[in-house]
Structures are given as C-alpha cells and as structure tokens.
Amino acid sequence: MSDDPRSYDPAMATEPLQALLQQAFPDATELAVVDRTGGGDHFQVTVASPRFEGLPLVDQHRLVYDALAAPLSDGTIHELRIKTKGTA
Amino acid sequence: MSLRDQISEIIQNEPVALFMKGTPTFVACGNSQRALTALRTAGAPVTAVDILPDPKFRQELSALSGWPTIPQVFVKGELVGGADIVEELAASGDLERKLTDALGEGYGDAREERVIALAAA
Numbered sequence: 249m250s251d252d253p254r255s256y257d258p259a260m261a262t263e264p265l266q267a268l269l270q271q272a273f274p275d276a277t278e279l280a281v282v283d284r285t286g287g288g289d290h291f292q293v294t295v296a297s298p299r300f301e302g303l304p305l306v307d308q309h310r311l312v313y314d315a316l317a318a319p320l321s322d323g324t325i326h327e328l329r330i331k332t333k334g335t336a
Numbered sequence: 337m338s339l340r341d342q343i344s345e346i347i348q349n350e351p352v353a354l355f356m357k358g359t360p361t362f363v364a365c366g367n368s369q370r371a372l373t374a375l376r377t378a379g380a381p382v383t384a385v386d387i388l389p390d391p392k393f394r395q396e397l398s399a400l401s402g403w404p405t406i407p408q409v410f411v412k413g414e415l416v417g418g419a420d421i422v423e424e425l426a427a428s429g430d431l432e433r434k435l436t437d438a439l440g441e442g443y444g445d446a447r448e449e450r451v452i453a454l455a456a457a
Contacts, residue, residue, distance in 0.1 A: 305424065306417045313404055320404050327367065328405060330420050 261288035265316060265325075272315030273297045277335050289326035296333040308332040339396045342454055343385075347400075350383040350452075351439050353410040355397055359386050360449050367419040371407040374419075374426035379444030380435055383452060390456045412438040 262281040269279055278296035293312060300308045309330050319325045337345070346353050352375065358364030360372055360382065375382050387393040387406055398404055401415050409416045411434060416422060425431035435443050 305421045306415055309417060309421060310402070317404075 258283045258286060258288070262291070265291060265293065265319060268315050268319070269293065269295060269312070272311070273299065275299070278333070284327075284329070289324065291325060291327070292329040292331070294331045294333075296335055298335045300332050301334040301336055303334075305332065339392060339454065339456065340400060343393075343397055343400055346383065346385060346452055347410045348413045350410070350450075351412060351443070352380045352382050352435070354382050354384045354407060355387050355409075356384055356407045357386070357388050359451050360384050364388060365406070367405075368407045370419040371409055371422045374422045374431065375409065378426050378431040378435060379447055380431075381439075381443065381447050381449075383450045385452050385454060387454075389454070392456065393454050411435065414438075 261283050265281045266279065269276070269281065273279065273295055276295055276297045278294060280292075280294040282292040284290040284292050293316075295312060299311065303311075309332060312330050312332060313320065316325060316328070320328070354368075354371060354375060356363070356365070356368035356372065358368060363369045363372060372382065372384070385393075387397060394406060397406075397408065401408055403415060403418065405418050407419055409418070409422050416425070416434065422431065425434065
C-alpha cells in the first residue's frame, strides 16, 4: 500500500529534514520544512536562530546546506529554498 | 586550460557571474530565472555561464565554491549566493548597494548581458 502514490504522506519526506535541522540548530526559535510540490523532493526550509546574527546571508545559507549535506548529496533533495533569520 | 581554471577565471574576471541552467535567452530552470530577473532588476552587467552541457561543469563549480546548488552568483570574485539570496537582496535594495560598492556608481551604464561557454577538458 505504501507504494501507492495516492497514500503519500508529506510528513515522511519533511520529518527527516526537520530532524537534521533541529540537530544543527537546537536553539532555533522557528524551524519549518515544507514540501513545496507534494513530491517529496522540492522543499522550502525556514530557520530562525541566534547563530545567524551578524552573518551575511551566504554564510547563513551555508550553515543550512551543511546541516542538510547528506540529503543534498544523495539526491533526496532535488530543490531547496532557504529562508534564514536572526532572532534579534 | 583545465575546466577548474576556466571557471575560476570567469569568477575572478567577470564583474557579475551567473552560473545557471540554460542561458538568459533559454533559461532551463525556475531558480536560474529568479536569479537572472533579480540581477536584471538591479541593473547588473550579467555574464552568464550555462552549466548544463556537461555534468562536470557543475561538479567543478560546486567543488570550487563549496555551494551545492545552482544558480550561483558571484560579484567581483565573491560568492553572493543562490536564487533565494539574490532575490532577497534585490528586494531590500542591498543588491544595488553591493554592486555599487564592488563595481562603482556607474555599474549599470555599460550594462550588457554576455554568455561564456565552458569547454570540456
């Protein structure tokens, strides 16, 4: 039954990414992963963390890429949109 | 010249380098389009490089930049980011400020889009 595409549960795709981000940003005040297309490979992630304070966006996004390095390199993530925020 | 040298020469020499899927005339990906549109809005003199013709292009670029996704935008040799960042910077006005700081006040005057093709080694 789990092979039936109609029974696809978006949480199955987003939860592992959510867990990786939680691990990387334990002090996040906001952390969201959205499956943009319902296909389990196009994601929008939003992270607000004090770690981003004072960092250029390019370095903020690098921290997110680092946290998701495994699913990015094994092809789980086909497309990733990132929104990062400081908490000040 | 090796592929990596070609890429790093473009990054160092072009005022604004956009590594993308497709070309400005035939954009092959929504995110490349978002980055191109943001750069155009800021009046940036874009030099575009299509990474699609050979998978090695993208591998070498990401190895060099440490950035895993496409597109990638560089201003005067510095990685600015991908589509999300360039869009965000364009919306806040920071992209124009960055371009002015890096390229000078008249950076948009001689605005022209160029395309450079990489040659497989």
